[in-house]
Amino acid sequence: MHAFRPLSLSVLGAVLVVLPSGCYKPGDAPTPGSRGERAASASSDAGPGETAGRTCTIGMSQCNLNEPWRVQMDADIRAAAEKHPNLKVIFKDAQNDTLKQRAHVEEYVGAKVDLILISPKEAAPLTEPVAKAVDAGIPVIVLDRAVQGDKYTCFIGADNVKIGKAAGRWIARQLGGRGKVVELKGLMTSTPGQDRHAGFRDAIGGTAIEVIFEADMKWLEPNARKEMESALARFDKIDAVYAHNDPGAHGAYLAAQAAGREKEMLFVGIDALPQEGVAYVKRGILSASFEYPTGGAEAIDAALKILAGEEVPKKIVLGSRVFTQENVGRGGEALE
Amino acid sequence: MNRSGLFVGLVTMVVGFTLAVVSRFGGVPVLLLDAVAWLAGFAGLAHDRASAYPYVLLAWYVATVVGVFIVLRACQNLDARRNRGVRLLAHPASRALIALLLVLLLGVLFDADGAFYKVQTHRDGLRQASVFGILACGMTLVIITGGIDLAVGSVLALAAVAFARMSIHWSWSPWLAVPLCLALGAACGGVSGTLAARFKVQPFIATLAMMVFARGLAKTVSGGMKVSTAVQNADGTYRYVEVPDVFRAIDSRLLADNVSMVTVVFLVCAALSWIALARHRWGRELYAIGGNEEAARLSGVLVDRAKVLAYAAAGLLAAVAGICQAAQEQQGDPEAGGGYELSAIAIVVIGGTNLMGGRGGIGLTLIGTLTIGYLEKILSINAVPESRRLMLTGIIIVAAVLTQRRSRT
Numbered sequence: 001m002h003a004f005r006p007l008s009l010s011v012l013g014a015v016l017v018v019l020p021s022g023c024y025k026p027g028d029a030p031t032p033g034s035r036g037e038r039a040a041s042a043s044s045d046a047g048p049g050e051t052a053g054r055t056c057t058i059g060m061s062q063c064n065l066n067e068p069w070r071v072q073m074d075a076d077i078r079a080a081a082e083k084h085p086n087l088k089v090i091f092k093d094a095q096n097d098t099l100k101q102r103a104h105v106e107e108y109v110g111a112k113v114d115l116i117l118i119s120p121k122e123a124a125p126l127t128e129p130v131a132k133a134v135d136a137g138i139p140v141i142v143l144d145r146a147v148q149g150d151k152y153t154c155f156i157g158a159d160n161v162k163i164g165k166a167a168g169r170w171i172a173r174q175l176g177g178r179g180k181v182v183e184l185k186g187l188m189t190s191t192p193g194q195d196r197h198a199g200f201r202d203a204i205g206g207t208a209i210e211v212i213f214e215a216d217m218k219w220l221e222p223n224a225r226k227e228m229e230s231a232l233a234r235f236d237k238i239d240a241v242y243a244h245n246d247p248g249a250h251g252a253y254l255a256a257q258a259a260g261r262e263k264e265m266l267f268v269g270i271d272a273l274p275q276e277g278v279a280y281v282k283r284g285i286l287s288a289s290f291e292y293p294t295g296g297a298e299a300i301d302a303a304l305k306i307l308a309g310e311e312v313p314k315k316i317v318l319g320s321r322v323f324t325q326e327n328v329g330r331g332g333e334a335l336e
Numbered sequence: 337m338n339r340s341g342l343f344v345g346l347v348t349m350v351v352g353f354t355l356a357v358v359s360r361f362g363g364v365p366v367l368l369l370d371a372v373a374w375l376a377g378f379a380g381l382a383h384d385r386a387s388a389y390p391y392v393l394l395a396w397y398v399a400t401v402v403g404v405f406i407v408l409r410a411c412q413n414l415d416a417r418r419n420r421g422v423r424l425l426a427h428p429a430s431r432a433l434i435a436l437l438l439v440l441l442l443g444v445l446f447d448a449d450g451a452f453y454k455v456q457t458h459r460d461g462l463r464q465a466s467v468f469g470i471l472a473c474g475m476t477l478v479i480i481t482g483g484i485d486l487a488v489g490s491v492l493a494l495a496a497v498a499f500a501r502m503s504i505h506w507s508w509s510p511w512l513a514v515p516l517c518l519a520l521g522a523a524c525g526g527v528s529g530t531l532a533a534r535f536k537v538q539p540f541i542a543t544l545a546m547m548v549f550a551r552g553l554a555k556t557v558s559g560g561m562k563v564s565t566a567v568q569n570a571d572g573t574y575r576y577v578e579v580p581d582v583f584r585a586i587d588s589r590l591l592a593d594n595v596s597m598v599t600v601v602f603l604v605c606a607a608l609s610w611i612a613l614a615r616h617r618w619g620r621e622l623y624a625i626g627g628n629e630e631a632a633r634l635s636g637v638l639v640d641r642a643k644v645l646a647y648a649a650a651g652l653l654a655a656v657a658g659i660c661q662a663a664q665e666q667q668g669d670p671e672a673g674g675g676y677e678l679s680a681i682a683i684v685v686i687g688g689t690n691l692m693g694g695r696g697g698i699g700l701t702l703i704g705t706l707t708i709g710y711l712e713k714i715l716s717i718n719a720v721p722e723s724r725r726l727m728l729t730g731i732i733i734v735a736a737v738l739t740q741r742r743s744r745t
Contacts, residue, residue, distance in 0.1 A: 222664070226464045230451070233448075233717060234448050234451040234717055258589070275568065276566070282576065
């Protein structure tokens with residue numbers, strides 16, 4: 001591939017002399033206006049200490065782009081990578097197909113990219129392809145969902161149990177430890193759904209908060225609206241709705257509004273994307289939204305460190321923020 | 337089966353029904369509950385009397401349904417010409433109504449603390465079913481020609497996204513946005529219809545291609561994101577605009593809050609499709625094509641034109657559904673309508689329209705919409721877990737189709 005082209009080869013040689021362990025030094029000012037091969041050729045005659053960068057190619061495999069949150073993750077990665085002109089990121093979308101995603105990893109290994117980012121659909125079937133990439137000498141950063149074992153370079157993700165717990169504690173505090181709650185679950189066969197459920201139940205355990213109605217809404221707003229209509233038909237008093245994502249909470253709000261009961265209860269969602277959860281909180285639709293960070297920017301940070309030969313922690317747990325009516329103007333508040 | 341079969345079926349049905357009603361409104365002997373709880377305990381399904389009770393009800397319900405089946409099967413073998421009752425039972429509309437009544441009986445037995453008897457349950461259930469019903473009307477037209485349209489779900493998403501773009505982002509008047517979206521849907525349908533009719537691509541393949549293409553187009557139009565009231569500025573921040581009035585109007589309610597607007601839209605679509613199909617020359621042509629395409633051609637029917645129009649109508653109705661969907665979600669979601677085409681086909685088939693073409697009608701599809709809609713609503717108000725909901729839906733679809741099975745013709 002491109003390593004065999006004479007120019008790149010000489011560049012690579014020069015870089016190897018300057019920076020034996022990597023191809024980019026974080027903290028170096030990126031050369032403005034010079035991208036790709038041009039940046040590389042410029043640096044080939046630069047002395048030590050100058051911007052020593054050849055283009056580093058990062059392959060990103062996203063498990064699907066049907067969910068806004070994943071679109072946001074790709075956007076965050078793109079935005080972070082654009083600040084570093086000698087990073088080139090290739091994006092692939094596995095369209096929710098594990099085998100397609102496995103093929104992505106194999107394609108990236110075949111193309112000898114410098115680093116692989118992967119946000120896997122499932123752990124087990126992708127563990128081996130990721131391990132093989134690591135064996136082939138390509139560092140792999142795993143995002144959001146982990147793979148099994150320890151044959152990967154770095155895992156970056158948030159803790160859904162913790163976020164569910166925070167949501168549970170927040171609702172309990174708002175309701176004074178007593179009340180009737182509707183839980184609109186994501187897919188209970190998915191890990192985020194299970195974790196957001198478990199954390200929430202853990203937090204309300206021991207209080208007088210009672211979950212009176214629960215249903216799977218499969219992360220989809222129309223389903224959430226339908227299930228909420230059923231809950232409204234069945235119960236004359238509902239104090240709060242806890243939905244596993246913001247579109248779910250929004251669907252519940254629309255159902256309650258249509259029944260003229262939206263003032264009666266709190267609506268709490270998770271994810272807090274700028275155009276969804278945060279927007280809903282700003283407009284007074286949701287009472288609170290808990291951020292589930294994408295880790296896109298952190299992934300590029302870690303990638304730069306790895307490419308420069310620095311050590312990164314094996315596991316990076318991302319912090320989360322809560323957005324409420326009071327603090328949304330200030331950009332939310334970090335969860336402890 | 338013959339008259340003795342009829343007798344067995346009637347007895348099973350009446351006994352099952354009586355026991356179900358008595359158990360629901362009277363009560364169940366404690367001894368029986370204990371026995372069921374003990375038996376179900378092995379499967380980990382029930383552990384006390386309260387959790388065993390639904391299983392007892394379900395058992396009586398199943399007995400009723402089985403009884404109905406036996407009766408229907410037995411009637412098939414009776415001479416239809418001699419008996420008016422049998423003739424009535426053999427009519428597809430009666431079969432469809434029986435399926436609907438069985439679903440409603442399920443609601444009576446499992447009324448979720450009386451929620452089933454509230455007006456809002458029915459209003460909201462019909463609202464939820466309306467989008468599927470609109471799609472099913474278009475699907476009926478196509479299926480009667482012996483074709484199928486797999487693209488309706490994607491066209492729905494395309495229309496939803498386009499409508500949201502025009503109304504929310506560009507603040508276009510609904511008088512411009514609605515006709516444009518309808519034209520867009522009709523054009524999509526027209527293209528797959530032309531492929532199927534003139535270029536002789538199998539409808540399954542032609543509409544499969546359109547299904548994939550329209551989904552991609554929807555994602556292109558929306559930029560891969562939901563088109564919502566949060567509009568992205570050039571610098572990446574968001575500003576918020578009001579929900580357009582036309583969205584609120586479509587998602588409003590009429591008749592002292594008792595009927596959703598989208599349900600009215602559905603009924604209008606159904607009425608128009610019914611007139612076209614049952615009262616218009618074009619509708620008769622569709623039946624003729626579905627019955628025997630070659631014979632229709634030989635008797636002077638412009639087969640290609642009639643077929644293209646059928647697919648275009650399906651696309652147009654999908655666009656209507658898309659506009660309703662966008663208004664209810666207050667956004668255009670490029671992922672909307674995924675799998676809706678299968679629900680629409682299920683509704684048409686449960687109603688009793690023949691997948692091979694040539695037989696069926698909008699009236700049947702209307703009943704089918706109610707059957708599926710009520711089934712969904714009843715499972716929802718009872719908060720049945722997703723896993724069991726899917727299994728029950730599968731079983732009930734098969735059961736409803738079995739009631740539709742005709743005698744040896």
